[in-house]
Amino acid sequence: MKKFDAIIIGTGQAGPPLAASLARNGLKTAIIEKGALGGTCVNTGCTPTKAYVASARRAFIAGNSREMGVNIEGKVQIDLKTIKARKDQLIADSHKSLEKTFEKDEHISLFRGKAMFLDDHTILVNGEELTAKKIFINVGGRPRVPKDFEAVNYLTNRSMLQLDEVPENLVVIGGGYVGLEFAQMFSRFGSKVTILERGSALMKKEDDDIAEAITEIIRKSGINVLLNSDCIKAAEKDGEIEVTYNCEEGSKTIQTSHLLLAVGRVPNTDELGLEKTSVELDDRGFIKVNDELQTSVPHIWALGDCNGEGAFTHTSFNDFQIVNSQLFEERKRKLSDRFPCYAAYIDPPLARVGLDEKQIKAQGIKAKVAEMPMEKVARAKEKGETAGKMKIFIDAETDRILGATFLGTGADEYIHSVIDQMYAGATYQVMRDAVHIHPTVSELIPTMLEKLRDL
Template sequence: MPEHFDYIVIGGGSAGYAAARTARETRERVAIVDAADTLGGLCILRGCMPSKTLIYSAEILHLAKLADRFGLNIPVAKADMPRLHQRKLDTIAEFAEYRQEQLASDRFTLYRSKASFTGARELTIADGTVLTADKFMIATGSSVAWPPVPGLKESEPWTSDDVLELDHLPESVIVLGGGVVACELAQLLHRLGSRVTQIQRSPHILKEHSPEASTVIEEVFRGEGIELITDTQLQQVERTEKGFRVTFEHAGKTIVREAAHLLNALGRKPATDGLGLDKAGIELRKSGHIVTNELQQTTNPDVYAAGDVAGPHEIVHVAILQGELAARHATGRTAQPVDYDALVSIVFTDPQIAYVGIPEPDLKERGIDYVSADYPFDDHGKSILMEAKHGFVKIHAEKSTGRVVGAECVGKDASELIHSLAVGVALKATAADLLKTHWYHPTLSEIWTYPLEDVLDG
């Protein structure tokens, strides 16, 4: 006989665990199905935590190499790759252990297996066991994408997983892509001491952010010594005796670059292969994401989806919000859709990029009458004394009310600075409201007062 549950989650990452935990608040029989060799999910094991651990170390190394600017004498500064790797392992171990303990606790029934839908409310796992449930959650995340570039997949280049496991310094690396992962890892590798060439198809890297923000990062990358080539068309990837050869078109010419290693950072895709979604009546978008409504229900109302597999934003805190929302709705409780108009998005390059609220192109598309104001870091006291002069802050406010609807920060610690405005956007505060705050001097945060005052005056 099939094993029946109140709620079954497929995938034990951020979205899946959040959904299982929330469902367990009111339901006794909750199961989690996860086929990963190691439990924990992308963020903890192969994403946010290991990458930011390494990026922070590389930032310290970068500053040490600039010691003269700060009146310091640091004769030698270089990466100790085995120790760097071990620090990363030690740092993420506690997070991973906690998640694994939670998933394997007696609060849930855990199946370490692959699962596939064999009916509208039926799963079959690898050993043939049949599971049924009142409600389901799909939270299988994403996997590395392999665009149809001749020779790319066959040459077996690195993915982000491989870079995050390095215990030695690669002599040279070609990075394919200009998204968040590509940019963060290109700068990481360069600052650790590798020779890096980054090749991007679009005219700008980080194209999901404003051209002004992307331009700042491009200038910094090139200034640091990364060979960044944008507006290209990849032609071929080859494995050679010494490493890799990449052929591409740029400015009407055929260009070749060679390096000891190649990183495929051309994006990720929703992990839906083998789930048998058609047998459950679950449809996909053209992007490959599972179709969901504002409550995370798929085209099968008893099945929900959250996180990278659903989109529209592949961000951990969004995955958690979606998972909690879906589980609350599935268990008959009040559930408010995720407010994407208060979305926070961050890129951990240096300088960092951070945005909250409605992006400026969307403001225009929606016909929202707004005013904007910005201010540069190179005219700000704290950033000047920190030698952190790259970038700017920018605020968008609804013209009729002064309500802040969006804010962008490109600069030192933008990931921290953005939350001052994130609170304001979420609470629908006006520029006048935010100026009631005591903005301490000298801090990086007080830079927000300048565009806030301009918006208020405008």
């Protein structure tokens, strides 16, 4: 048996910085990876998809700038092989960087293989038993595949990124942010795209007005959106995939060459042998953690997507910061310090922080709201990108910011002006009275906050 001070399972966003910190503090550390280094973000998430989003936007701008006085003769040509090669190079660069990080540190040992718990202190990998006083689970998640689709040649966000040719047709099942990002980018690449969504709007977890605005934006992108689509199933037929839906109202079918499943994700906790430990899971398979990210076994922590507390790259990295502070820093961070925030990289992007209208009303909080349609923002009009709106929510009793939802050009960047104020514990008056640069979208945030109304 090989003895270590610490073992990390998984090289996603929380793993490498934690390994480096453990090593700096003199702990002999093993880090285990069964797949490609870097986890979801580097290999099948942020890095590759945002590279594709960038290419798709270039294609869209090239073919849709006539109203801005820019005319391009001929058809915009899409070379998916080149787009894929650029993406692959970005991933390869990240792999090399991580490999160097592990190779140069004598306190870190990288094990390539599948990790299995034998008990609360022992892990089996490649036939070797490893043990440590501290164990960190950082195994991430994977796309959920419903049983009704297991028999067909479906695609997920992983396999979509391996295509060498743009599909002629693409059916996307699921109207969340993953489905919408791929639907819009491949529509801009030239695919005829249809989205099937069980709900009454896309991004149905958002406030109704935001979900409706997103649905309209996607439809205006040239994508066929079929809402309230239930009983969705698929089967191979005549060399294509036949998708059936709406069984109660009379079955309808769509023939497609490519089918993308974007119906959620599940944690990679089912093959770790956790049943041989005292680590507790919730009913969805996520590892239960406390405010310091410890599991039900005090010397085992769970970070990243597998703990169900964020499922984003930035929350995974913050998980590292929380654990690292608890182990080595004077200032102790906690999970409860974190404001939930995320973005959906459709065009224009959606950005969120804190509570939205639905959540505020559900919690019975007395609040005020400021709103601004993007069509009234000078910078948005000058850019010719006026879709969307901005909303900021204020606690009526404390004047502090409860949250914000921005849908519009550049929203993923200027949402941080709100995030920073929330972490500072500032009242909304601080932003209201600030002087912002003109012309920007951000300059309208102080103007918005002068016109609060009761929610």
